[in-house]
Amino acid sequence: MPGINKKLAFKSTMFFALVLLFKVAALSQSPNIIFIMSDDMGYGDLGCYGNKVHQTPNLDKLASQGIKMVNAYAAAPLCTPTRTALMTGRYPAKTPVGIIEPLTGSPGDRSYGLTSEVPSLATLIKSAGYKTALVGKWHLGVLPQHSPVKNGFDYFYGFLDGAADYVSHNSRGQNDLFENDTPVDTEGYLTDLFTQKAISFIRQKHTKPFFLALTFNAPHWPWQAPGAKPYDDSVDFRKGGSADIYSAMIKSMDDGIGKLLQALDEAKLSQNTIIIFTNDNGGERYSDNGGLSQSKGTLWEGGIRVPAFVRWPGKIPAGTVTNQVAVSMDWTATILAAAKAKSSKDYLPDGIDLLPVLTGSGEVSERTIFWRTFQRTKQKAVRMGDWKYLQDEKGEYLFNLAVDQAEKNNLKDMQQPIIDSLRKQYAAWESQVLKPVSL
Numbered sequence: 017m018p019g020i021n022k023k024l025a026f027k028s029t030m031f032f033a034l035v036l037l038f039k040v041a042a043l044s045q046s047p048n049i050i051f052i053m054s055d056d057m058g059y060g061d062l063g064c065y066g067n068k069v070h071q072t073p074n075l076d077k078l079a080s081q082g083i084k085m086v087n088a089y090a091a092a093p094l095c096t097p098t099r100t101a102l103m104t105g106r107y108p109a110k111t112p113v114g115i116i117e118p119l120t121g122s123p124g125d126r127s128y129g130l131t132s133e134v135p136s137l138a139t140l141i142k143s144a145g146y147k148t149a150l151v152g153k154w155h156l157g158v159l160p161q162h163s164p165v166k167n168g169f170d171y172f173y174g175f176l177d178g179a180a181d182y183v184s185h186n187s188r189g190q191n192d193l194f195e196n197d198t199p200v201d202t203e204g205y206l207t208d209l210f211t212q213k214a215i216s217f218i219r220q221k222h223t224k225p226f227f228l229a230l231t232f233n234a235p236h237w238p239w240q241a242p243g244a245k246p247y248d249d250s251v252d253f254r255k256g257g258s259a260d261i262y263s264a265m266i267k268s269m270d271d272g273i274g275k276l277l278q279a280l281d282e283a284k285l286s287q288n289t290i291i292i293f294t295n296d297n298g299g300e301r302y303s304d305n306g307g308l309s310q311s312k313g314t315l316w317e318g319g320i321r322v323p324a325f326v327r328w329p330g331k332i333p334a335g336t337v338t339n340q341v342a343v344s345m346d347w348t349a350t351i352l353a354a355a356k357a358k359s360s361k362d363y364l365p366d367g368i369d370l371l372p373v374l375t376g377s378g379e380v381s382e383r384t385i386f387w388r389t390f391q392r393t394k395q396k397a398v399r400m401g402d403w404k405y406l407q408d409e410k411g412e413y414l415f416n417l418a419v420d421q422a423e424k425n426n427l428k429d430m431q432q433p434i435i436d437s438l439r440k441q442y443a444a445w446e447s448q449v450l451k452p453v454s455l
Contacts (some may be wrong), residue, residue, distance in 0.1 A: 046145070046225040047328065048289040049351055050276075053102075053229070054269060055095065055153060055236035058299025059321050060306025061266060067304055069259075071267045074274035078293060082327030083336045083374050089399075090297045091344035093312055093319035093389065094118045095155050095178055098296045098344050099231075103136045103156065103167070105348030105365030109388060109449035116453065117391040118178055119155060121188045129157015130167050135360040137348050138168025141227045144357035150174065151213045152231035165196050172196050173213040174231070175206075179253055181238055182206045184246035205242045207234050207265070211272030215279040227355070230276070235265040239302070242268050262302035287329050290354055292347060294324035309423040315387050315397040315406055317423055332374050340373045341383040341399065350374075386445045390452035398438045398445075403431075405438035414438075 059065060062072045064079040091101035096118035097108035108114030113128045130136060138148045149171040150164045155178050157163075164172040173195050177187040182205055185193040193200050193209075202209060214230045238247050239257025241264035247253060273293075280286045298319040299305055300312040310316035324342065326332060345367030352359055353369040372378025387397040396407045402418035414428045414435045428435055 045288075046356065047354055048222075048226050048228075048285060049141075049146075049354060050228045050230060050289060050291045051102075051347065051351065052273065052291065052293045053152075053231045054293075054295045055231070055233045056297065056299055056303065056312060057235060057266070057295040057323065058303030058305040058311075059308055059318070059323060060304040061235075061299060062323055064325070065306055065323050069304075070263050070270075072270045074270045074277065075293065078273070078277065078291065078327055079325040081329070081334050082291075082325055082332045083338055085324040085326075085338055085340065085342055087339055087341045088294060088322055088324035089320050089341070089343045089385065090295065090322050092117070092387065093297045093314055094392075095153075095236075095296055099154075099156055100130065101344040102348055103130055103138070104134050104363065105137060105345050105352070105359065105367055106363060107345065107366050107386065107449055109452075110366075112450065113156060115390075115450055117389060119157065120178065126158060129159055129162025131157075131161050132167060135363055136167045137351060138164070138227065138229075140168070140352055140359060141355045141357045142168050142170070144352075144355045145224050146355055146357075147222065147224055147226040148228075149217050149226065150229045150231065151217065152210050152229070153178075153180075153233045153236075154231075160197070163197055169229075171217065174210065175233075179233065179236055179238065180206065181246050181253075182233075182240040183244060186246070186249060189249045205240075205268070207232060207268045207272055208242070211275055214272075214276055218276070218279050218283055218285065225355070227351070232269050232272075234269040235262055235302075237301075239265065241265055257302060259302050290326065290328045290331075292324070292326050292351075294344075294347065295322040298322065307422055313389070313393055315389060315393075315395040315408070317417075317421060320387060320397075326370075326374055328374070333376055336376070338373055338380065340370065340380045341385065342370055343367065343383075343385050346370050384441065386442060388446065388449075388452070391455050396442055396446075398442045400438060400441070403434055403438065405435055405442065 062075050064076040090098045092098045092108050094117050097114045100108045100111050100114035104111050116128050119125050142148050148169045150169045152174045154176045158176045175192040177192050180187045180192045238253040239261045241261045298312045305318040308318035310318040349365045349367035350370045359365050382401045384400040389395045398405045402416050404415045404417050406413040413426045415423045
């Protein structure tokens, strides 16, 4: 009898060991995912989107190795709401922090931030067996419960506020650079530091797939090129700068991405890594918005249309371009689908999985997407197919973006049924989101 029990115990142990091995093998086949986001970059700031001034050879090459999108949008024309959309997979206005446009250092704003009450992208992908890291800008709350490591990230290196001095790392007169939840005092230009930390993470020994969010603050103000002096804390971060400084900031980020891609190659991880690059909203003072109307903070195309491209060797055909309309929440759904992670039943994403279109196995589909601003501008917008309805402080507009991306020809008085339909759709959408909050 004892011998039989030992045999049964041995068989049971072997069974569970095999199950574990199968699970590990399955996870090893899951792709690593790197999501890279720049900050305040204009739609036309990269060479692959027509820029003739800025030096962006690494990003241009990355775009050529995968699929480039020409109808990609940020979920909002400002930092915090877009980042909320990415982390929750839902329209910004469905989450309290997403209706702050954007978070500032005001006492009223400090109570807002991302919390575990809303399952984050990092939390959901972590539950699918991924190691998670965020390097760069957070801008989703400064209180302990808002920390990235309280919202699904195993590792965080970066700053919490909306902007930080690239040299001193100060924000609002105090250090704002953290490793996990510990303040750190490290010398260096922020773009370089973020690149170094991202590469260090890639070079670690990985026993399971990883998700790395690399959220550069470049080329967001303060406008400081490598080698610059820190700002005087009493000086407004928005002052100064020049087109040459802005260009140098973009080049520094591009150089960093080149080093990151090289590190992936050296670690032999490139083939099984999805890389997504995009931006959080339209550009401002020194940006090239590619001929689009207006800029950051508005719902005109210059405020919300962004560059975006994806590389996945062997899965996404190189050198392709898609007209598929996409928005920030789609990256959430796409990342979760690639990782075979499940979304929360309580917080189903508003985005769609773009993988079928990206890989060429699915057709481009027509989308209807909504935007709202309230605190600094009061604007509404809907894009349905090629039609865009916009209401700003001066009036109402209807544009056919298929032939008028610059939004110069207002068709409001010529297409009454369409504008009536879009008004109704917007009203129905707004009834399902949170009411705006005044400053």
